[in-house]
Every structure is written in structure tokens, then in C-alpha cells.
Amino acid sequence: MARILLIDDDVSFQKMMKTVLVKAGHEVVTASNGVQGYQLFILQPCDLIVTDIFMPEKEGIHTIFDFKSEFPDVKIIAISGGGIMAKNIDDDVLQLLNKGMESTEVLQLASDFGADEVMSKPIIIKKFLHLVNETMSGSF
Numbered sequence: 499m500a501r502i503l504l505i506d507d508d509v510s511f512q513k514m515m516k517t518v519l520v521k522a523g524h525e526v527v528t529a530s531n532g533v534q535g536y537q538l539f540i541l542q543p544c545d546l547i548v549t550d551i552f553m554p555e556k557e558g559i560h561t562i563f564d565f566k567s568e569f570p571d572v573k574i575i576a577i578s579g580g581g582i583m584a585k586n587i588d589d590d591v592l593q594l595l596n597k598g599m600e601s602t603e604v605l606q607l608a609s610d611f612g613a614d615e616v617m618s619k620p621i622i623i624k625k626f627l628h629l630v631n632e633t634m635s636g637s638f
Contacts, residue, residue: 499523500634501542505535505549505561506577515548515621522627532556536564544572546634551578551604559604559611566612573633576608579619 502519506512507530516526527542529535531553539547547565551558558576565572605616615633617626 499525500545500630501525501527502630503527503529503535503539503544503547505529505532505547505553505558507531507550507553511619515626518623518627519630522630524630530554532558532561532564535561539565539569539572543569546573546575546630548575548577548630551576551608559608562608562613563611574613574615575629575633576605576613576616577619577621578605578608578616 499522502524504512504515504519504526505528506515509530512528512530516528519526527538527544529538532549533556535547535549536556549558549561558578562574562576565574602618605613605618609616615629617629
């Protein structure tokens with residue numbers, strides 16, 4: 499199957515998603531923010547990146563932009579449940595939220611910056627695994 503980089507600062511969500519992906523036959527490496535994710539990707543390139551949007555240090559929009567700028571062929575799925583509970587998020591994304599940008603609009607922004615697919619939290623596992631398979635096969 500695929501080698502997947504999962505970037506999310508919510509440790510319990512990260513563990514749950516890793517378990518789901520491993521049980522589906524994928525190899526999964528995890529990171530808590532875009533900085534760690536980028537460092538891991540350089541050491542161990544992956545077929546697919548699944549990234550949250552609202553994270554500390556380096557959030558998902560900049561992470562997506564940086565990956566797509568340097569590795570345009572990498573597949574990316576952006577996920578988000580909204581920024582209400584996010585802490586220490588990037589100032590640029592915080593400004594968007596303060597202007598009233600909703601989660602769906604932030605996911606659209608992620609798509610505009612290069613995410614191949616987007617999905618809102620809470621994640622429905624069956625739909626998520628289907629989205630992973632579609633993204634990897636290139637049939638959206």
C-alpha cells in the first residue's frame with residue numbers, strides 16, 4: 499500500500515488515525531506540526547501526506563504550500579475541525595479566523611494552496627479510507 503505522513507498535533511487523534519491506516523495496510527509516520535513533518539519527509543519520503551490545518555509552530559496551509567512548492571507530485575489530504583480549540587496557531591491563519599473565515603473556507607484555502615483533497619473533522623473512517631485510496635489512485 500502507501501507510505502503516509504500523518505501530521506496532527508492532537509496526539510489521541512493521531513494515534514487513532516495511525517491505527518486505522520496501519521490496519522488498512524499502510525505504513526505510517528507521524529509528526530505534530532509542519533516543521534516536524536517536513537523534517538521527517540526529507541529523511542523518509544512518503545506517497546501521501548495527511549495534514550491538519552490548525553497546529554502550533556507551522557500550520558497546515560503553509561505546510562501544504564511548502565510541500566507542493568518543493569515536491570509538486572506529492573499527494574496531500576488536508577483535514578480540519580476548525581480552529582476554535584487550536585492553540586498557538588500561525589498568525590496568518592489566526593487572522594483569517596478572526597475575519598470570520600469558517601472551517602469549510604479554510605479547507606477551500608488548503609485546496610487552493612495545493613491540497614489534492616480535503617475533509618472535515620470529525621472523520622468518518624470509511625469515508626476517510628476511501629478518500630485515501632482515491633487520492634493515491636488519482637481518481638477523485
